[in-house]
Amino acid sequence: EDQVTQSPEALRLQEGESSSLNCSYTVSGLRGLFWYRQDPGKGPEFLFTLYSAGEEKEKERLKATLTKKESFLHITAPKPEDSATYLCAVQAGNTGNQFYFGTGTSLTVIP
């Protein structure tokens, strides 16, 4: 069964304290892995797409990496405005219509 697991569920960081969020996946034929940011009461905002193991993408303080089993979202020197829930999703080869989402990591960055 296709599955996406994110850890930790919640993370509190001091401003400037770098860390990583994890997304482990089990899918039949990965077509793409996606990272989103979701603020309270808002819709998910697209961040990155990764297609193959070894691929990396960067945007400001965020960097996403991908292996055959998991993806990491690295946050370097976070700021309070980075506080949000970060969602991981995969598009599977056999059911490409569906994007499977994890339950997210709730990140709080303390000034």
Next chain:
Amino acid sequence: NAGVMQNPRHLVRRRGQEARLRCSPMKGHSHVYWYRQLPEEGLKFMVYLQKENIIDESGMPKERFSAEFPKEGPSILRIQQVVRGDSAAYFCASSPRAADGTGELFFGEGSRLTVL
């Protein structure tokens, strides 16, 4: 440059009433997805539509729920005879590419349904 537009943002219904949620995809996007999000749960796929066609409705309950994406106008998710368990945030997402390719989804702000 309008993104995915959903309305209403908030909807309150009593048990047994009907709820209609609307979604206008981003300009140039002809692929629409509906997802449901419950507190402490991930986004759950409901249905995938292209203009005038339902491509995959495997995530949508067979009873009381229906979706359409007409040639003209927004996509509509319709819930008949709502029950308290239907209370959730319903998100619409659009994509410029067919699901048999790869491509990110762009989400609207969601419609939050509360059933009293």
